[in-house]
Amino acid sequence: MAKKLINGNYAAAFGAKLARAEVIAAYPITPQTAVVEQVADFVASGEMKARYVCVESEHSAMAACIAAASAGARTFTATSSQGLLLMHELLHWATGARTPVVMVNVNRAVAPPWSVWADQTDSISQRDTGWMQFYSESTQEELDTVIMSYKVGESPDIMLPSFTTEDAFFLSHTFEPVEIPSQELVDGFLPPFRPEIRLDVENPRGFGSLSMPHQWYMELRYLIAEAMDRARERILRVEQEWKELTGRSYGGPLDEYRTEDADVVLMNAGTAASTIREVVDNLRREGKRVGLARIRCFRPFPTEEIRALGRRVHTIGVMDRCYTFGDGGPFFTEVKSALYNLKDRPAVKNFVVGIGGRDITMKTVGKLYDNLFRIKAGGLDSEKEWIDLKRPEVG
Template sequence: MTEYKPIKKVVSGNYAAAYGALHARVQVVAAYPITPQTSIIEKIAEFIANGETDIQYVPVESEHSAMAACIGASATGARVFTATAAQGLALMHEMLHWASGSRLPIVMVNANRALAPPWSVWDEQTDSLSQRDTGWMQFYAENNQEVYDGVLMAFKIAEDKRVSLPAMIVESAFILSHTYDIVEMIPQELVDEFLPPRDPLYTLTDFDNPISVGALATPNDYYEFRYKEAMAMERAKKVIKEVGREFGERFGRDYSQMIETYRTEDAEIVFMGMGSLMGTVKEAVDVLRKEGYKVGAVKVRWFRPFPKEELYQLAKEVPAIAVVDRNFSFGQEGILFNESKGVLFNTDARPLMKDYIVGLGGRDFTVNDVRTIARDMKKTLEKGKVKEEVVWYHLKR
């Protein structure tokens, strides 16, 4: 193994994603412009223009076609990458199911952006969480480094034959997508050692033994195909941990856990959330600890497959969990809150849980906000029961 000396670059989250795709030796990119994703694709186009890569770039006429072209390319046997956000992701919805149903390891970066109307280009997780049931793995990056690392790991996990499912790397609009930060990049030959060329489950290029993919399945067969996919998603948990560990051993950043805990050891209250806002939360935890609060943080890295076991282990130890959801499911509650509450139902873990709806449409979410939530949560803990389960935290009353 060659010795690892990282190449440090100051890049935006979008450029981190583009470099991730470049270093993963992606062969086909099909994408459509949408704020705040566009500079990912612009950067890739620049790589091509400068002769740094021979990526086949298909400038499609819509996101629906972007995903369709990615599907065609991936089925043919190529390593395929794309990126989108919000409306674009919603337009892709049909084809997201198609990609996973065809068991194609496409990797896509989604820049989390609030859905219209009213128009918004700012950060919110409802776009990607609305695609929860499409059979895509979902990784929420906290910072630009995780965007870069996430793209590289996603290909390895998605292409593992035990998995063969597409993966979405999710970054926050602007907070990551357009904010510059130092990213440690991995020299190409070391990426190549970590991520060998794709060995597809099937291709459309064996002309002596032609196949058909995705034919009609009668009620007698369809059910089993879905079971296969469900099992692949289950196996993905193991593969995620393996690949995350290997990544850590090679490059020093360990991703062997599907969740990341921060100062939770003796914590009374744990803040749980996903994506870039967890950076703010961690900083607030440090401040609150100094103020005498016994608090910690849990970042859910992988939302699909969902880290059920990990959350149970955590919930067993922690008296109160405040979920910070930058998303909402109408008629119910925050989506992470809903999911994490659900996994505890048949267990002996019974922490007090409250859901704070924060930062929708890019509303600022600050350290002070976390402090306010901590005070509210402390009261809940003292009373010993949850009165108001879902709090629209920022509401101008």
């Protein structure tokens, strides 16, 4: 295996190349552009035997990917923020059509005001589309997850789309040494995509026609629900296979760090986890029992893993780099919901952090752990708090 110094965007492109994506349809948007440029280079050089459709919008990118996948091709696209939001209608379509499209989304803030920096509102807004959602912490994880998500999504009993995210700039533009698996290794891991049911002139079928309330619509939706539930187990199994081949794994859907005996745990999705690990190590050296649980997979949601954590931890802080106006951080509300039926529940507090790319520093994370220890000693001070908020002077 060769090591290369690459950023998250290039890692995503290498993932698509090694997975032998056959049709790419993509539209440029900052900070995703390096993904589509690198894939275009791979195709232009002949390293990647794929059709590259330079569509005129993200909406058409997803439409072309769904259609190509319906015709039996392995597809890839990448987007970010407004582009993902424009795709929204077709994200639902990809799921209903049971097309295992694989996408990379660079998590970028939603306008206005314009901001191209890290924020997870774009992908969280796709919660109910039926896509598997993976949140990467590192460049290596991004590459590996792209390859693994093909294997999970294309399983004949799953057939669901998935996207992997990179926090804008923190992952999309940060260079790290990355092991590039050999093509032989990936070929051995990921068989070609050959769906039995596809657009085929030898065996004509209609895909996605009309269904009446008394007929099959509800049952078709139930099949999707079952497939998504099966994906929980499949994600773990596929990651285990990958580990056996490469030695690398990422902790399944909930990646826990030093939580075994932890009193307080911070939960987070995305790149801030690396900063949190540093703080955990520092606090552990001071004898404080702290841990991190990184939500790596938002859909399917790691409900059982969170419950297992909740049974042994006193206080949980959930960090959200996004917000649901009128409620709270979406990771927070989902974590709380997972814990609700436990007999003895930990206290859970929501920390809204890093919105619009604001840096989440070790100092910030240290404050959050201090807060969790105060809650452990004296009870919940408030249910949610926006952290490092500037207060403009009035007058």
